[in-house]
Amino acid sequence: MSNFAGSIFRGSLHEMLFPQLALHIPDGFLSLPVSLVTWGIAIALIATALDRVKGERQDQTVPLMGVCAAFIFAAQMINFPIPGGTSGHLLGGTLAGVLLGPWAGTLVMTVVFIVQAALFQDGGLTVLGANVFNMGLIGTFGGYYLYKVLRSSLGFNSWRGMSFGVTIASWTSVVIASVATAIQLALSGTVPLAVALTAMLGWHILIGIGEAIITLMATSYVWKVRPDLLYDPPQRSPLPRSLVQR
């Protein structure tokens, strides 16, 4: 296991310089009130998600959530080029929501953040609540419901509705999460609001494009190969029409 890193991600200079614009806030960046409020929300969210998922998946919970969290963790490590010349990596909030549903998706994302904060110091412990709030609640929960509304209004069982929903929801969730991060940084007095918003938005409008493309590709693959694995599978005739008609 020692040399898989080199083969998977080449840390470009950009990644070295701008990882913190990638929404993982470190310890010491948020003030006491902001930390407390976001921790409170995050604990309530985690408790509800655990409860819901346990009711939904029964004794499948531990193995399924475990491997899916490992999946998101691995997917986040892959760099890919974003149109415009930079490179980025997946955040995966909306992808988790679309594939696993809002509660399981949120739980999986939370588990990923806990492991990143506790073992890899990628994002702090005191700000874990804020990170869960930004990317678990806004990114996954918000992203899932935005996707669902869009997909329902454009045709629930058509690829057109699905693709629009996924693309717009994944871009929007990343951008809104970055706005939330900027507001938290400003409320804590770490970075002035105007600067935080400019830097965060400017960077994440671009990052969001990459997120949208990759999320769209990944869901299109699942849609083609195993649509039954989607949380909201499309209703289709069991066999392709050409076979049914014969």
Added chain:
Amino acid sequence: MLLHIGAFQLDVNSQGNTPWHGLAPRTRVLFALLFVFATALTPNERWGTWLIYAVGLMGLIILSRAALSVLLKRVAVESSFISVVLLGTLFRGGGTVLWQWGWLQITSVGLAVLGSVTTKALLCLLMLNLLVLTTSIPALLHALAELKMPSLLVAILASMYRYIGVLIEEFATMRRAAASRNLLSTARGKRLVTGNMIGSLFIRTYERGERVHHAMLSRGYTGLPPTIECPQGRLQDRWAIVTWVILLLLGQVVYFL
């Protein structure tokens, strides 16, 4: 940010025979939690507090005989966040202006925030890295369960930790297959293949999850994670915690003197 994952063995110094290693993992986790929360949530510009905390942390690092080179290397990789605060410092108004060049200006308030946030973040990083460097991951998970983290959550964390390596290997294999067919030569191709790879890995992951579930059922799994019995804290652990809390409180009191 995960660049040092290349050295996936995080606990380089977990086999030690020092007073720090003598403490139960639960006590060490508690040490780190108390320290990080006390440090990070102290308001800006309380230099005296952090000086005391830094001295306490230095004591721990020396006591644990952790590999200083590994510790500092990891903290250095993780410290790229300073660029963000620097950005905020350069464009901030308020206080006296110390330096100005067009839009850029450095003010006394900006410098104070830069210094405070950087100090807090560095201290927290050092403490957490010390913990992870000296404690194996199973021991950490066990300690979290003992500290009343929901056992379902701990079980999911443990299961995730077990499969990270497997899934990363699988990704590397897929990528190698794509590269050997020359599909990763253009940016467009890279995006296409990466997206499809992620979709395909999700299907494999889900099927793996079901397989693991069946295997667990066949061994008599009932859906309840095994309960973890919580040993009584030993005297030395209690004394260590009390000393540590007194040090942390002392740091807070210093500000008001």
